[in-house]
Amino acid sequence: MEYTHANHRHWTTKLDSDGILWLCLDRADKNVNSLSREVLIELEDLLDAISQKLPLGVILYSGKPGGFIAGADVAEFASIVDASEVRKHIEWVHAVFSRLERLPIPTVSMIHGFCLGGGLELALACRCRIAVDIPETQLGTPEVKLNIHPGYGGTVRLIRLIGPLAALEMMLSGRSINAQRALRIGLVDYVVPERQKARAAQAAILHPPSRKKTNIFHSLFQKRFLRFLLSRYLRRMVARRADRNHYSAPYALLDLWERFGDNPFVMYREEARSVADLVTGSSARNLVRVFLLQERMRSLGRQWKYTPRSVHVIGGGTMGADIASWCVLQGLRVTIQDVEQERLATAVKRASELFRKKLKEPRRVIEALDRFVPDMRGDGAGRADVVIEAIFENAAAKRKLYQEVEPKMRQDALLATNTSSIPLEELAETLQHPERFVGLHFFNPVSQMPLVEVVRGQRADAARFNDAISFVSAIRRLPLPVVSAPGFLINRILTPYLLEAVRLEQEGIPADTIDRAAREFGMPMGPLLLADTVGLDICLSVGHILAGHFNFEVPKRLEDLVAMGRLGKKSGRGFYNHRKQNAIFARKKRSPQPDEDLTDRLILSLLNEAVACRREGIVSDGDLLDAGAVFGIGFAPFRGGPLHYIRTRGVDAIRARLKTLHARYGERFTPDPGWPDFPGF
DSSP, X not given: OOOSOTXXXXXXXXXXXXXXXXXXXXXXXXXXXXXXXXXXXXXXXXXXXXXXXXXXXXXXXXXXXXEEEOOBOHHHHHTOOOHHHHHHHHHHHXXXXXXXXXXXXXXXXXXXXXXXXXXXXXXXXXXXXXXEOSTTOXXXXXXXXXXXXXXXXXXXXXXXXHOHHHHHHHHHHOOOEXXXXXXXXXXXXXXXXXXXXXXXXXXXXXXXXXXXXXXXHHHGGGSHHHHHHHHHHHHHHHHTTOOTTTOOHHHHHHHHHHHHTTOHHHHHHHHHHHHHHHHTSHHHHHHHHHHHHHHHHHHHGGGSOOOOOEEEEEOOSHHHHHHHHHHHHTTOEEEEEOSOHHHHHHHHHHHHHHHHHHHOSHHHHHXXXXXXXXXXXXXXXXXXXXXXXXXXXXXXXXXXXXXXXXXXXXXXXXXXXXXXSSOHHHHSTTOSOGGXXXXXXEOSSTTTOOEEEEEEOTTOOHHHHHHHHHHHHHTTOEEEEEEOOTTTTHHHHHHHHHHHHHHHHHTTOOHHHHHHHHHHHTOSSOHHHHHHHHOHHHHHHHHHHHHTTSSOOOOHHHHHHHHTTOOBGGGTBSSSEEETTTEEEOOSSOOOOOOHHHHHHHHHHHHHHHHHHHHHTSSSSHHHHHHHHHHHHOOOGGGTOHHHHHHHHOHHHHHHHHXXXXXXXXXXXXXXXXXXXXXXX
């Protein structure tokens, strides 16, 4: 009997000599597997056929080399606006997964690479899970990052399998775990080397693992009183990092489990209702928008096939060392140059710490360190595919360096600068080959900040600029193509926001009141703490550079703090006092609640500059501007980006507020000339 139909596009089957059915998902026209409606309809057809003619067992696996299943098709959810329609879809998926779970034969999911969200929920419907022991194998429920929670039965099956403590921690945090951790908590039954995955899956069908006994500790949470106590504790933990007004999904998940955790049938039903309400809410829809923008940015570099293998970084300071370390983590060979041996030693130390943190295994750490090569003489510049300059922000010093390094470079190599604000035309004046010169503006810390501005100067060759975009994608960062202009995009829109915060503090408003206004808007960090973290000297330098080009005035307060040596975290004191680089001692007396003017002075400074950047064509479209602001400065993701927020709040309303602020506080709040054309952005 044939299990697949002629019109099936995504699933293939093979019946082996033992009578085991190998069920392969290889979604057509996609690089990764996700559970689209069409994929699930085909699975339902397959389950019909399997139920009619039962094989000895079923092994479900991925035909994609990179991973198992990434989750539900987020783009499909983005197109649904009616909660009842979402709920019907989820209830149908529940029925499909339940049919898989109830098959009277052994079922195995063979997990190779990522297994996330709906993909993990599908694996949970199988009787046995086998994970391949490679770093790429990561299992998780990241839905909370989109302000939803598992909806394909995961809230029931995951808690039932590994207990409420481990399951809720996974679902509330959204963090993924590796294969060995999954084995320890009971999420998978076996972890095997890659070469043994097929044999292990067959053995699990022929000799199924015994059913695990119910953990007595887990069964205690059948009592609602104990669920109430644990939920109350977890809500307090969640509240430390997620405001219920902006991110309601963690609280909805805890409410769901607390009320219905002793009745799986009801919990399935309420899970569908809860997710339907969340996914059609504004926060989730905006977060889905941001997710799709992220996917768009990831795809930019895939359009061109540029595969560099070696990088030479000039500058052994924090940024240079971290750029070099990150490139090594992505498998590249890197030489790092500096005139001071002590600085190179510090760079090696920073790299070692990052490698141990990210790679864990001693063998892999040693291999990474072998690819991280200190190079005082700069010999690596002649062998590298990409040369990245990451010295201090001084145009004359950079030009002098290029005169020394350019003759050593290969003709086909890219030359890039990590400048954060200087237009490339100023830096390219002495270059012999400006057509291969680009900007690669990384953000600090490099290992945590996903965005890289890829800057194109007026004389850059289009093909070499595309190579730069491809390089950024190859090192697993998000490329944001921008044109060369002072401050590019991120520093251009960030600087007025930071400077306005300094003015507010200069006026006598407590720093924590100012920062609280930004956090309540949805920023991950207040502007004054952000300035302390970046370094007040750096903020002052960028401020002076941009003030020479735009209508920015650097507050005297910032200059005074730098003159006093109060540079922020690096010196132990800035707008706040810092201890051990991370402890902040705010005022003992609670500061006043921020008012509307305070919040609008901060946020509208940023929005007005964003409109100016779009008018000037710093980025090619408004969606890329929104993505850059979210991933470059942490603009409240649940608001969908600055331009999207303007549309939501209302163009006329914001222009009116800018005019009010202009009358009260001065010329810097003059609405940009681009506002009348805003709908066309």
